[in-house]
Amino acid sequence: MDQNSESSGGVRTGVATYVVEAVVAALLLLLGITVVISSWGLGAGWTSDGPGSGYFPFYIGIVICISGAGTLFQALFGKEKNTEVFVDGEQLKRVLQVLIPAIIYVGAIQVFGIYVSSAVYIALFMIYLGKFSPIKAIIAAVGVNTVFFLMFEVWFKVPLYKGSIDLLSFLGY
């Protein structure tokens, strides 16, 4: 399992933390401005029957702007600029190894429903990232999903998403 091997020696390369910090702060600032503008449009003032719909969000937007601007300023011009590496290549690879399949998995749920997608997802994850033999992986994946199926559909009667192509329709749930 390659995630167990620590990134071996060498200089860690990657984006410095303060850059990421600044980008997130800038996004927050942008979000704050959006909230302020749209609450202003809703009526941030005093209407005939009391505070308008945008009254509260307007001030919240201002707080987001202040905190975003403050963090942005600290990140770029602060005394202790954090120049440590935010993620190095190895770490980023590991994170994306989980994140990208997870996004594909959610996309698959949309089409094939939760049970089928989950089984395939768990099996592939085990085979490719865990280096398990396909037979073990498939047994584990099918087993886990059978338990989920029994628990949700049969015992607790909480139907889960079946997707636009329901491959399990023969089960009658």
Add this chain to the structure above:
Amino acid sequence: MEEINSLFHGFAVIMTPMNFLLMVIGIVLGVLIGVLPGLGGANGVAILLPLTFSMSPTSAIIMLSCIYWGALFGGAITSVLFNIPGEPWSVATTFDGYPMAQQGRAGEALTGAFTSSFIGAFVAVVMITFMAPLVAKFALRFGPPEFFSVYLLTFCSFVGMGKGSPFKILASMALGFALASVGMDTVTGQLRLTFGFEEFMRGFDFLIAVIGLFGIGEILLSMEEGLAFSGKSAKIDPKIVFQTWKKLPAYWITSVRSSLVGIWMGVTPGGATPASFMAYGLAKKMSKNGSKFGTGELEGVVAPETAAHAAGTAALLPMLALGIPGSPTAAVLLGGLLIWGLQPGPLLFVEQKDFVWGLIASMYLGNLVGLLVVLTTVPLFASILRIPFSIIAPVIIVICAIGAYTVHTAMFDIWLMIVFGVVGYLFKKLDYPLAPLVLALVLGDKAEDSFRQAMLTSQGEVSVMFSNPLVGTITGLALIMLFWPLISRLIAKVRPPKVDEFANDRPVD
């Protein structure tokens, strides 16, 4: 002694075989959640919440609160055996717990941890039993300005007592409020901040946020660190348990002190994590063996565990009595109350006696059952951590996806969960605290309502927040908390501050 009567009534309510079974199931699930990376108390309860929709509220809260106790217990197992804190509040437990395990005293450390958790929780529950009805009675006189000032105090406390940049705490909190205001405005019926997306009309459910931020975010972080679990094994046999129990009374001062610290930090939304660090620091300073702390002192396990459990339990007091939770997990439980059609707040003690006292009685029983369950099943849970992460990680992501879907049976929520997961990963890495975001998201509507009502009664005059001594004091305290980072800087100029030796170890949460 009305409380004692009510309490016994509560015991009568919960003493059914079904509730007892739910209690054990809850504890086992909770320990499992506490042990597994990526599943914590808050999102564990959030994921399992939809399963309880069909139960009676009393049974449901018994099971969910037992999951919470279980998660609190579970954190200690990973800290002691694997040096990996399963929860942020068990970081301080690793300082002495792991060295003890390395010396082959894992059983002693675990027994000490579990027992002191139980004691901390017990003291906090006794406090809740007698204090909560009083606080609720007092709060019955509250009007909208008073309630808003309490909300203000809650959120300003995060700024005053939190660790890290005050800007980031504010940002996280305001982001929560902004997300809470998306969707239909409850007063005017106008759509707000939906930007024309139909899916936004429902608003953002905090359960989705909790599952994404804490669940997916945590998995991404664990993945980045490349977790390899290599831990000590532990067996707890009755002999070690009794030997440890014989030693524990010697640390009674530490236990009492840690319980008080925990209760204080739990009621004010300081949370379990700072409480555990504070208790550890105090114990180190005041104990005779203080210099040996960090090398495997039983007292160094007792202090943080007692405080963390006392804080985790005490966080339920403001939730029950005022409807304002003191921690993210308490916030999730509060969300559950709303879903079951109960209105949290002072009226709960008048209108839902069975429920409230059933819950309080279940805290006593749940903790006792929890102690027995964890003492007997540690090897089982420790072996779960030996399952390779490449099986656990996808299964947890699947569980999170199912949990996110079942909240509103909406596919869009699963996408939202992934987005929140990425946000959670970034925020954790950049030291933005997540608790204020979750609490703001839960309380956003109610805080806004009380703000508007307060403003309506005063016709927009902000001075209503100082209109009587009570509301004035609370608002004043809130403002002190809000500007505490600045005030403490001024104080530091006059008098050099004490150095916080655990500043680097304490996580932001």
